[in-house]
Amino acid sequence: MKEFDAIIIGFGKGGKTLATELAQHDWKVAMIERSDKMYGGTCINIGCIPTKALIHQAELATLKKGLSFEERKADYRKAIAFKNNVTDKLRQKNYDNLAGNPNITVYTGEGQFVSPEIVRVTTKEETFELTAKHIFINTGAETVIPPISGIQDNPKVFTSTTIMELEELPRQLIIVGGGYIGLEFASMYASFGAEVTVLEGFSALIPREDRDIAANVQEVLEKKGIRFILNANVQSVTNGEKEATLTYKDTASGELNTLQADAILLATGRKPNTESLNLKAAGVEVNERGAIIVDEYLKTTTPHIRAIGDVKGGLQFTYVSLDDYRIIREDLFGNRDRATTNREPISYSVFIEPPLSRIGMNEEEARKKNLNFKVNKFTVSSIPRVHTIGKTEGMLKAIIDADTKKILGCTLFCPESSEIINIVAIAMKTGQDYTFLRDFIFTHPSMSESFNDLFRFKL
Structure with a gap:
């Protein structure tokens, strides 16, 4: 049996970043990934990166007018090839970053708990066992397949x-x-x-x-x-x-x-990917949705085993997984000032056209909390910048607490919303009054200058 300081099951964002961090502290780390097509995790291979690469190619396709469907099919094939090239390069880069580290050993195989300290690894060639004092589960999530007649193994x-x-x-x-x-x-x-x-x-x-x-x-x-x-x-x-x-x-x-x-x-929908881990043998409990139960420092019901990213449920975003790594880093080597209980609010974006982004409460949630709040909203067409880029559809909406002057939430359905929502996030995270964005000097013409008007409230 091979002994390591840490075993990480799953080559996703939080796990791979943690592996490098631990290696820098001279920990011997075993990284287990069951598929050679998933080095780097969901985001790089089947999530954020490939979908956003295709979305960008799709936006370019809309600029081509009057094409036949056969011509559009040809463009689509080129887009798929472009996406594959991007993911192949990033996958290899991620593998090399870990496999080239003398303190990290990458195993391509399926990991399964034998006991709270032992993980069995099954590769194409052999089966063996590893042990470590610290084990991290980073196996992500998988698509929920509904019980619909005729969909199993259906090529369409x-x-x-x-x-x-x-x-x-x-x-x-x-x-x-x-x-x-x-x-x-x-x-x-x-x-x-x-x-x-x-x-x-x-x-x-x-x-x-x-x-x-x-x-x-x-x-x-x-x-x-x-x-x-x-x-x-x-x-x-x-x-x-x-x-x-x-x-x-x-x-x-x-x-x-x-x-x-x-x-x-x-x-x-998606569900935590835990079925093949044999968590019962490790004493790791899951909730009714199959997500691993963790505390504010991501410790499971077996404290030396932690869960990172989508496998623990909640918001399924790469940047949340990365913050999970930061929580563990500070708990192991820092002053324990990071925890899941103090990282709200978290923004998110949906990459439709235009993108939809949000942070904090919406109006309905503020109403249910019986808060004294104010709402301001307007259509995208009133922003000068959108006329320069020819994208004039959508709307912006902000909610503030009328008593404290703090920003409760913001929803942006507009061009570049995935970028400018971070400005609102910074204002909220640092405890700024809404007047901070109302009076801020933004460049012109830009999407961000719309905050001067969006946060112009009358109290």
């Missing part, structure tokens, strides 16, 4: 991972799920030239957002040609010679309806 049914390997642009695409992932893919494939239909089981899209924001998002995406069907409970999928037929039930009327498409994308 894809997940958000497998559809990015599809080299032929589908003429008709059905997306099952109107959440953030579904909307990102809907926006992207519509920009490439596919006819996109989104099926949502609930009566409204993106329920976490205020209804005025959600309505504006739906309106803008419908202008791109995306069709939305709400209250749609998918019953089955059957394949014909060229197309798949999807049957869904309208839960409002009880009617059964059918749709045809070349491809069907399941965007039905």
Whole structure:
């Protein structure tokens, strides 16, 4: 049995950064990754990087007018090749960064607990056991596959991972799920030239957002040609010679309806990837959603075992996983001043066109808390910058506490929102009054100068 100072199961953002940190402290580290296609984790291989690379290519595709569908298919194939080149390079770079470190040993195989201190590794060639005083679980999340008849092993049914390997642009695409992932893919494939239909089981899209924001998002995406069907409970999928037929039930009327498409994308959520870890042998408990239970320093119910990133549930973002690394770093080598309890608020972005970004409370949440709050909002078309780039759709919305003058939340559905939301995040994190953004001197013309007006409240 080989002994290490630390074992990390999963080559994701938080785990790989932690491995380098531990190695700098002369710890001997074992990094276990079950797939040679996942060095670097979800973000680099099947998440943020490839999707954003394709979204950028899709935006470029919208600039080409009058193309035939065959020409758009050719552009799509080039986009897939571009995406593959980007991910291949980053995957290799991530592997080399760890494998080239003398204090880190990378094992390509599946890790499974034998006991709280021992992990069995099964590679293509052999099975062996490792032991360490510190073990970190960084296995991420996987797509939830709903119990729909006809989708198992169906070549016309894809997940958000497998559809990015599809080299032929589908003429008709059905997306099952109107959440953030579904909307990102809907926006992207519509920009490439596919006819996109989104099926949502609930009566409204993106329920976490205020209804005025959600309505504006739906309106803008419908202008791109995306069709939305709400209250749609998918019953089955059957394949014909060229197309798949999807049957869904309208839960409002009880009617059964059918749709045809070349491809069907399941965007039905993600769940923590824990099933093969044998956590019971390690004494590591999970909650009702299968997420590993951790304390504010990411310790599991077996304290020398910690969980990093998506596997512990909560917000599934690469930058949250990176902050998990910082929490562990400070707990092991610093003054323990970082914890999950003090990192709010956290912003997020949905990369539709234009992108949707938010931080803090929305209006409905502020109302439920019975706060004395003020709301300000306006359409994107009033911002000078959007006219210089020809992107005039969307809206901005801010909420402040009328008693404390602090910013409660902000939602930006506008060009460059994924960048400028960080300005609001900094203001909130440093405890600034809303007047800080109201009176700040921004460059002109820029999207950020819109905060001068967005935070102009009358108290």
